[in-house]
Every structure is written in structure tokens, then in C-alpha cells.
Amino acid sequence: MTTNFDRALKFVLEHECVFKKGHWGDFDYVVSENEENDPGGVTKWGLDARTHGPDVADLKLAEATEIYRREYWHKHHCEELEWPLCAVHFDNCVNMGPGQAVKLLQRAVGTSDDGAWGPQTRAAVTAACKVRSVSVVALQVVEKKRDFYESLCEIRPAMERFKQGWLNRANDLQAIC
DSSP, X not given: OOOHHHHHHHHHHHHHOEEXXXXXXXXXXXXXXXXXXXXXXXXXXXXXXXXXXXXXXXXXXXXXXXXXXIIIIITTTGGGSOTTHHHHHHHHHHHHOHHHHHHHXXXXXXXXXXXXXXXXXXXXXXXXXXXXXHHHHHHHHHHHHHHHHHHHHHHOGGXXXXXXXXXXXXXXXXXHO
């Protein structure tokens, strides 16, 4: 049985992993990368050395999966959300950090955007999903994600080179909503 976590992780990995040439999408051929302008350093499975330690280049899929489950899915309340909102929030936690991910969720549901998950945020998300539907709220968060990328590129022009990839990712996320 495929769980919401499994489905969301597959989406994240397809967007975070670098595959050996000719093997896109085959998780047996994920390689580490060291992007020159990435402050996280060496990255594999979308997990960087700065955050997860210098051995990320040696991580296996099972180890990366457990890090994602523990450090992102559970820690940042993704399991409390229904599909597709759980996938959108999970992807945002991974892609832009949990504080920013919560802010986007808070903005979409109309509560104070302090970036902290608490009872007010939980109640606002629950109420918004009942009134508008989970899919509509998820789509609104994706739109906030696009706005964030646009704003980031205006503030930090060096990030412009990543913009199209980020927007493509947002489009793919919208498609699962």
C-alpha cells in the first residue's frame, strides 16, 4: 500500500535527485552533486552536508527515506494534512525550509504568518480545508510558492538561474493537486 508519505517522497526525490546520465528516475543511479553556489555543499537525495553531515554522499535510499520521514514529514506536521496539501507542505519544507513552508501555508489560510506551527495554524488550516477543500488550499499554497520564488529572484538576482526549475517544480506540484 502506498502511503501519502511514499507518494510525496517520490515527488520530492524526482525533483531533488541528480541521476547518472541516461538513468533519469532510476533511484539505483542517484549521484551526489556539489553545486558551486549551494551553501549546503555536497548533496545527495536532496539532503545537504551542511544540514545532514559530511557523509551524505554515501547515503542509501533507505537512509535518506528515514531522514525525510523523521526530519521533514513528522517533525513538520505533514502527516496531519490530507493529500495533496501534505505533499505540497512536505515539498516546501524540503525545498525552502520549514519556516518558509509554514509561512506560505499560513498566508494561504489567512492567519498570521510567523512561520511557527501551533494551535492557531492547525485550526486555520483545518477551517480553510473545510470551507474551500483541501485541493483548493493546496493550490493556493502552490501559488504562494510561485510568489516566493519571484520575490526571491528580485531580491537576490544571482538566484535567477534557478527560477525556471523552481517554477517547473511548482507546476508539477500543481498538477498533483
